Amino acid sequence: MAGLPLEAAWCFNPRSGTTAFRRYATAPALRATVTVPGVKSMKAPLLLLSIAAATFASTASARAQEASTTLSPKALQEIAQVEAEIDRIEAQTLERLATPPDNQVQQVELLGKLILYDKQLSVYRNEACTFCHMPETGSTGPVSELNRTKAAYPGSxxxxxxxxxxxxxxxAPLSPVLHYNRGQGDLVGGNFWDMRATGRRLGNPAAEQAQGPPTNPVEMGLSDIACFVYRASQRPYRALFENVWG
Structure with missing residues (x-):
């Protein structure tokens, strides 16, 4: 597919119901012309993009209305405050990109913070990782009303x-790979008791855990990891990311 033109479209995953913007390569021969009664002929990717855009726009207000009926007014107020705080911290952190640190460890820390506070990496660009892991509440959920009632948090x-x-x-990053400790006579390590992130696949439980939220329908909700990579590639910290990881 090298050298083929890039098309842009919203990715819709029917299994999860999520929609995301992505780009993909298509050969000219694959761009079939579609004829719709009453509509001039147009290329298939453009037609699909138009339909997806219209669908996305028409459901935006419906999503907001559904959220208002699912979440209490107090929860919505707290969520708005948390989102504003996330935006404030992200803006301050982005300013540091003007003079990034020379030390690679500090570069990794800066990059990690930028990603953690970036709402643009979720399907509706409204939920950062820190929405569920704010430092002032011990890196867990910061919405008191949700903690008091539902306990679980909404996704994007x-x-x-x-x-x-x-x-x-x-x-969590200090936790070892899940293993059996003979001295304790029990399993030790991993990031979850239900073995969601054991660390046995990547050699690091925290690394495995970080791969889950971007494509989890009840978290950041992107349809596939390619959408996440594309979103990250459009962010201001792209150069720093490439400098750190190549």
């Missing part, structure tokens, strides 16, 4: 909730 699609309370990730 505000009517979808996880089946667990957000765990603190403050010390």
């Amino acid at each position: 699609v505000r009517t979808r909730f996880s089946d667990r309370k957000p765990q603190s990730h403050a010390y």
Whole structure:
């Protein structure tokens, strides 16, 4: 597919119901002309993009209305405050890109913070990782009303909730790969008791955990990891990311 032109479209995943913007390569021969009664002929990708855009626009207000009926007014007020705080911290962190640190460890820390506070990486560009892991609440959920009632937090699609309370990730990177400790006579390590991120696949439980939320329908909700990569490639920290990881 090298050298083929890039088309842009909203990716819709019928299984999860999520929609995301992505680009993909198509050969000219594959761009079939579609004829619709009453509509001039147009290329298939453009037609699909038009339909998807119209669908996205028509459901935006419906999503907001659904969220208002699912979440209490107090929860919505707190969520708005948390989102404003996330935006404030992200803006301050982005300013540091003007003079990034020379030390690679500090570069990794800066890049990690930028990603954690970036709402643009969720399907509706409204939920950062820190929405469920704010530092002032021990790197777990910061919305008191949700903690008091539902415990679980909504994802980018505000009517979808996880089946667990957000765990603190403050010390998660220090957890070893899940293994059996003969001295304790029990399993040790991993990031979750249900083995969601054991670390056995990547050699690091926190790394495995980080791969989950971007494409989880009840979290950031992107249809596939390619959408996440594309979103990240359009962010101001792209150069820093490439400098750190190549």
